[in-house]
Amino acid sequence: MAQSLNGVEQHHINDLHFDESDDGMLVKAAIEVENKLKRKKSCGENVDVKRPKFNCDICDKTFGYNRNLNRHVNSHFNKNQCLTCGKSFTQKYNLVKHGNKCSGRRTINKRDKQLSKQLTCRHCDATFDDVDSLFTHVANYHPLNQTGGRMSKTEEPAGKIKRGRFRFKKSAINKSVNLVDHMPIGDEKYDLLRFLANTKTDVEEIIVSRLKKQKNVKWYVNARVEMVRDIDDGQQEKAHPHFRSKSYISLQNESNDHNLNEAFQTINRVMEEFINKGSNWILNKVICLEVHTLPYSPIAGSCYMELPHKIKSAGGIINIRNDDQKCFLWSVLAALHPMEYNPYRKSHYTAHENELNMNDIEYPVSLTKMEKFEKQNNITINVFGFENEKVFPLYLTKSENVDSEIDLLYLSQNGETHYCWIKNLDRFLGSMTKFHTKRFYCRRCLYGFIRQDLLNEHRLYCNNFDFQKVTYPKEGEAILEFRDFHKQMRVPFVIYADFEFFAKQIDTCQPDPNQSSTTHKTTFVPCGYSYVVVSSNQTLNIPSQPLYT
Known part of the structure; x- marks a missing residue:
């Protein structure tokens, strides 16, 4: 050796x-x-140790791994045959790949046949072999009910991973504006209502996640679909419309369930209106559901705002130093529970926060919600504005209970607004004028009287008119005169004409006393006319010449 x-x-x-x-x-x-x-x-080198070999007992073919041997042995007994051309494949993957190319038709395997037995039309209980045939049936015989087959739910085998929904995310402006596309899974693309119901939880998770990053969010949903209709020569025309909901505002610690249901109902209603217009469009498939979110920053009645110098020097204003959007609530509570020391502190009124009924009234409170707030709490509210160092009414209560009125000041500065409590309206308005004596002011016209009885007599007349902002002309502009001479257009001539009539009595029948009627006693008979032509061109002037008939 x-x-x-x-x-x-x-x-x-x-x-x-x-x-x-x-x-x-x-x-x-x-x-x-x-x-x-x-x-x-x-030395860290790879050691080439030969692995044991696995031989097939049927054809003596050798494999390096046991899993390859098992797949090979299954190919001797299980044949994956194409139902279209009859060709056989050893692996199921090759059969599926071949089926996509074989006559452009989808290959149906054993599992597909089992699922196809469960595809039943929910409108007439007709059964179909595949989803495409089911949808064609629904489109032809139930065009206004665009919901696909109702497949019974089957339990997933143990250990099988459920396929997740595909999402495509886009963002802009430092990721503050976001767009998330949700793609349908399986036969969801043929059933819009089912697709919306299955994506409700996903949409709510997106809104909640954005609320954690941005305190307030404005959002809306938009469904993109593909519609088809038959045209001449048996061809079909396709369109890709989209159906969106209105915009909603979500604040922290608020439920979005009601808004989501309303948004999805709006999408379905708009799509049905699109189909019912008589254009013969029918739903072909659902493309995606878009969720648009962006930060929301309310500009009305938000946080604390420093008072202008003229208002601060006037006195009679309680400005609560709040750090939230409830300046309206704290101002009303300050009027109901007045404090002698440090009345501007918010901590004095937090214990009374739940005394007022604020149902269906969102913060910041707008002027349109004042009447609703008065009915829910039996409190009268007046709101006054301040602009160009002038005070004017914005909202006045319609209640006649003038003894319990709460006066608020609505300030607006640099796009931000704020509510304050006017503790003494007469003092506040008096400091804005040149009068130094006490006066009693009408809230509707803001006119001051020296006595209370004079104000009471004035209210009987002033309450018949709506409040308004009074603006006086500036000095030198008190006379109205025509100034738009550039808008005048000269004409070559002008004709002035006059007609004359005789009044002649007429006879008529007696009217029915049981019915309203008009009795004509005189008729006018023309007797003559006259005209004159006036022009800057002397040759066109025609003097007046009376004519009689």
Whole structure:
């Protein structure tokens, strides 16, 4: 045996043949191979150790891995045959790949046949072999009910991973404006209502996640679909309209369930209106559902605002230093629970926060919600504005209970607004004028009287008119005169005409006393006319010439 070390490395030790007299050679070769393997391991090299071979008992084919042998053995017994052309494949993957190309038709395997038995039309209980046939039936016989087959739910086998929904995200303006597309799964693309119901939880999760990053969010949903209709020569025309909901505002710690249901109902209603217009459009498939979100920053009645210098010096204003959007609530509570010391502190009124009924009234409170707030709490509210150092009414209560009125000041500055409590309206309005004596002011016209009885008499007349902002002309602009001379257009001539009539009595029948009627006693008979032509061109002037008939 003249085997070299290289020969020993290239062949397995079992492939070497030694005689009984070659025991020393066998031991020497084994020691050298073991030392060689140790050197390779110490140097970090890959050791080429031959794996056991797996042989097929049917065709004696050899495989290096047991999983390859099992797949090969299954190919001897299970044949994946194409139902279109009859061609057989050893692997199911190759059959599916072939079926996509074979006559442009989808190959139906054993699992598809089992699922196809469950595809039933929910309108007439007709059964179909595949989803495409079911949808064609629904489109032809139930065009206004665009919902696909109602497949019964089957339990997923243990250990099987459920396929997730595909999402595509887009963002802009430092990720503050976001768009998330939800793609339909399986036969959801044929049933819009089912698709919306299944994505409701996903949409709500997106809104909640945006609320964690942005305190307030404005959002809306938009469904993109594909519609088809038949045209001439048996062809079909496709369109890709979209149906969107209105925009909603979501604040922290608020439920979005009602808004989501309303948004999805709006999408379905708009789509049905689109179909019912008589254009013969029918739903072909659902493309995606878009969820648009962006931050919402309310500009009305938000946080604390410093008073202008003229208002601060006037006195009679309680400005609550709030750090939230409830300045209206704190101002009303300050009027109901007045404090002698530090009335501007919010902490004085937090214990009374739940006394007022604020149902269906969102913060910041707008002027349109004042009447609703008065009915829910039996409180009268007046709101006054301040602009260009002038005070004017914005909202006046319609209630006649003037003894319990709460006057609020609505300030607007640099796009932000704020409510304050007017503790003493007469003092506040009096400081805005040149009068230094006490006066009693009408809230509707803001006119001051020296006595309360004069104000009461004035209210009987002033309450018959709506309030308004009074603006006086500036000095030098008190006279109205025509100034738009550039809008005048000269004409070549003007004709002035006059007609004359005689009044003649007429006879008529007696009207029915049981019914309303008009009795004509005189008729006018034309007796003459006259005209005159006036022009800047003297040749066109025609003097007046009376004519009689």
